Amino acid sequence: xxxxxxxxxxxxxxxxxxxxxxxxxxxxxxxxxxxxxxxxxxxxxxxxxxxxxxxxxxxxxxxxxxxxxxxxxxxxxxxxxxxxxxxxxxxxxxxxxxxxxxxxxxxxxxxxxxxxxxxxxxxxxxxxxxxxxxxxxxxxxxxxxxxxxxxxxxxxxxxxxxxxxxxxxxxxxxxxxxxxxxxxxxxxxxxxxxxxxxxxxxxxxxxxxxxxxxxxxxxxxxxxxxxxxxxxxxxxxxxxxxxxxxxxxxxxxxxxxxxxxxxxxxxxxxxxxxxxxxxxxxxxxxxxxxxxxxxxxxxxxxxxxxxxxxxxxxxxxxxxxxxxxxxxxxxxxxxxxxxxxxxxxxxxxxxxxxxxxxxxxxxxxxxxxxxxxxxxxxxxxxxxxxxxxxxxxxxxxxxxxxxxxxxxxxxxxxxxxxxxxxxxxxxxxxxxxxxxxxxxxxxxxxxxxxxxxxxxxxxxxxxxxxxxxxxxxxxxxxxxxxxxxxxxxxxxxxxxxxxxxxxxxxxxxxxxxxxxxxx
Amino acid sequence: xxxxxxxxxxxxxxxxxxxxxxxxxxxxxxxxxxxxxxxxxxxxxxxxxxxxxxxxxxxxxxxxxxxxxxxxxxxxxxxxxxxxxxxxxxxxxxxxxxxxxxxxxxxxxxxxxxxxxxxxxxxxxxxxxxxxxxxxxxxxxxxxxxxxxxxxxxxxxx
Numbered sequence: 001x002x003x004x005x006x007x008x009x010x011x012x013x014x015x016x017x018x019x020x021x022x023x024x025x026x027x028x029x030x031x032x033x034x035x036x037x038x039x040x041x042x043x044x045x046x047x048x049x050x051x052x053x054x055x056x057x058x059x060x061x062x063x064x065x066x067x068x069x070x071x072x073x074x075x076x077x078x079x080x081x082x083x084x085x086x087x088x089x090x091x092x093x094x095x096x097x098x099x100x101x102x103x104x105x106x107x108x109x110x111x112x113x114x115x116x117x118x119x120x121x122x123x124x125x126x127x128x129x130x131x132x133x134x135x136x137x138x139x140x141x142x143x144x145x146x147x148x149x150x151x152x153x154x155x156x157x158x159x160x161x162x163x164x165x166x167x168x169x170x171x172x173x174x175x176x177x178x179x180x181x182x183x184x185x186x187x188x189x190x191x192x193x194x195x196x197x198x199x200x201x202x203x204x205x206x207x208x209x210x211x212x213x214x215x216x217x218x219x220x221x222x223x224x225x226x227x228x229x230x231x232x233x234x235x236x237x238x239x240x241x242x243x244x245x246x247x248x249x250x251x252x253x254x255x256x257x258x259x260x261x262x263x264x265x266x267x268x269x270x271x272x273x274x275x276x277x278x279x280x281x282x283x284x285x286x287x288x289x290x291x292x293x294x295x296x297x298x299x300x301x302x303x304x305x306x307x308x309x310x311x312x313x314x315x316x317x318x319x320x321x322x323x324x325x326x327x328x329x330x331x332x333x334x335x336x337x338x339x340x341x342x343x344x345x346x347x348x349x350x351x352x353x354x355x356x357x358x359x360x361x362x363x364x365x366x367x368x369x370x371x372x373x374x375x376x377x378x379x380x381x382x383x384x385x386x387x388x389x390x391x392x393x394x395x396x397x398x399x400x401x402x403x404x405x406x407x408x409x410x411x412x413x414x415x416x417x418x419x420x421x422x423x424x425x426x427x428x429x430x431x432x433x434x435x436x437x438x439x440x441x442x443x444x445x446x447x448x449x450x451x452x453x454x455x456x457x458x459x460x461x462x463x464x465x466x467x468x469x470x471x472x473x474x475x476x477x478x479x480x481x482x483x484x485x486x487x488x489x490x491x492x493x494x495x496x497x498x499x500x501x502x503x504x505x506x507x508x509x510x511x512x513x514x515x516x517x518x519x
Numbered sequence: 520x521x522x523x524x525x526x527x528x529x530x531x532x533x534x535x536x537x538x539x540x541x542x543x544x545x546x547x548x549x550x551x552x553x554x555x556x557x558x559x560x561x562x563x564x565x566x567x568x569x570x571x572x573x574x575x576x577x578x579x580x581x582x583x584x585x586x587x588x589x590x591x592x593x594x595x596x597x598x599x600x601x602x603x604x605x606x607x608x609x610x611x612x613x614x615x616x617x618x619x620x621x622x623x624x625x626x627x628x629x630x631x632x633x634x635x636x637x638x639x640x641x642x643x644x645x646x647x648x649x650x651x652x653x654x655x656x657x658x659x660x661x662x663x664x665x666x667x668x669x670x671x672x673x674x675x676x677x
Binding site: 010011013014015046047049075108182183184185186187188191223224225226261262263264266267278279281282284285312340341343344345348349350371381388414416417419422427431432434513 | 541542543544545546548549552570576577580583585586587600602603604605606607608639640641642643644645646647648650654655656658659660661
């Protein structure tokens with residue numbers, strides 16, 4: 001009997017993968033040859049989950065999305081022509097959604113079993129660490145610099161500059177901190193990577209540690225991701241017992257070890273300085289910069305803080321070289337980006353492509369339009385602080401600078417699609433309400449401005465006439481301006497993005513006429 | 520209200536376990552909540568003493584983070600995602616259904632202690648919205664019928 005593959009990813013299980021496995025086991029009872037079921041990571045083709053894959057001489061053949069009730073007929077179909085089953089997908093790697101992707105970071109997604117370190121090694125794992133040890137710290141930092149890698153958390157700061165800064169700073173203790181507080185709604189790439197390929201993140205952090213001279217690291221994971229926490233903790237043990245962490249990392253003679261810390265439901269802790277305070281056991285309050293964390297970070301020591309995807313990009317850059325990585329992307333946005341299609345979308349999932357494809361290709365070609373079948377109204381790109389982009393701007397290439405050029409941002413690559421029934425005035429109100437709820441309270445524009453913003457929108461929507469609404473619109477835009485330019489961090493500084501974009505492109509939802517909103 | 524002093528031995532053993540660990544307040548609070556179900560008020564002076572911090576600092580941290588509770592939780596905790604992706608797929612209608620059926624507001628707990636409602640902003644299941652988390656288990660691609668079935672299951676074991 002060939003091997004069966006079902007994802008153990010938390011979202012695959014949230015839509016019934018566990019029930020499919022139970023049905024497989026039940027129906028296989030009494031067989032002479034026992035069924036082999038491997039629990040892999042997810043391919044990220046979430047609209048096809050629960051996805052069952054079966055080994056064939058040509059490759060893995062898929063069925064999905066399945067329910068437990070489909071299992072007997074699938075097993076029956078496998079005795080003859082599997083393509084005859086109504087939920088047969090053919091060879092999974094030939095599916096256009098997957099085949100046209102450029103999976104560098106997610107090369108192992110859906111293929112390997114997350115906690116099998118041999119599986120990881122068989123698929124290129126620890127090659128980057130090996131090369132980093134061989135070429136030494138100076139050359140490793142240069143490779144990262146030359147690759148053009150930029151911080152994937154949203155700010156897109158050149159990673160190599162941070163590496164060189166921390167490396168050049170003398171201190172008794174330095175730290176690597178992985179920001180895995182993926183609080184931006186509409187994003188799930190960090191979760192997928194931590195649940196699905198934990199050794200990749202560990203390898204990236206180990207390379208970072210031995211390169212910049214940090215001997216200890218923390219992964220700060222949001223508490224909403226308990227599966228990721230459990231998998232990472234297991235993976236750390238395994239990596240340690242295999243000599244990839246500890247006093248002699250991969251035989252380098254250098255020490256690096258790390259721990260997993262769990263957040264406690266505060267969105268602001270995704271901001272790097274608030275995260276550092278939280279790691280120190282304090283309220284997650286944003287720090288004023290300078291000093292930058294690379295000089296004075298965790299416990300006042302030089303600290304390299306990166307998002308999950310940034311650190312996880314490093315092993316590949318080392319294994320294949322900076323030039324290989326630079327060959328992907330456009331302009332100053334180099335490499336690949338795992339975009340996440342979410343919301344009202346037919347084919348929700350993860351699409352890793354080089355920067356430069358358009359939002360339209362992403363939403364229409366990959367996403368297949370809205371799930372409801374209704375007209376597409378807008379897409380919010382880059383999380384709750386990202387702008388709502390109307391279809392008229394969908395031909396913008398997905399590139400940091402191009403998006404900044406239209407008053408939007410790529411952020412962490414999340415794309416939430418909405419159909420024409422979503423009320424943009426309510427979404428604008430929600431953005432400010434969310435900001436009010438999650439503000440750390442340190443700076444006034446964010447703490448007070450967000451609450452006042454909600455009140456202004458409420459007054460606007462309740463205004464009896466056009467004049468009253470126009471008056472509130474002016475106040476709202478003024479307030480957004482103050483928040484954008486006067487806040488200490490990106491929470492208050494970017495919460496106006498969804499508000500201003502909603503106001504600009506969907507004035508009717510606020511009871512405004514187009515001309516006034518444009519002013 | 521149970522006698523909170525009974526929890527002190529648990530609290531002290533957890534404090535002992537984290538001794539010497541840098542910045543350990545969040546891990547300590549998580550561990551206490553996991554073992555006891557919430558952070559009893561009697562734990563605060565013990566934590567403050569062990570970490571050489573003021574009680575105000577410890578209370579400040581407890582109140583800052585949404586996750587920490589200072590009273591025993593209901594038997595079931597249902598956290599419906601209310602972020603953009605789930606909103607675009609009908610999360611607000613599901614929230615209304617919850618309010619209606621349980622006669623609770625978005626942050627409410629039922630009088631019989633069977634269920635607590637909490638909003639959550641993103642469970643990372645955005646490709647399969649709408650989603651909720653019930654007692655730590657994520658359920659996605661929700662419909663009104665599935666939500667009803669989950670609530671029925673909560674009620675049955677009450």
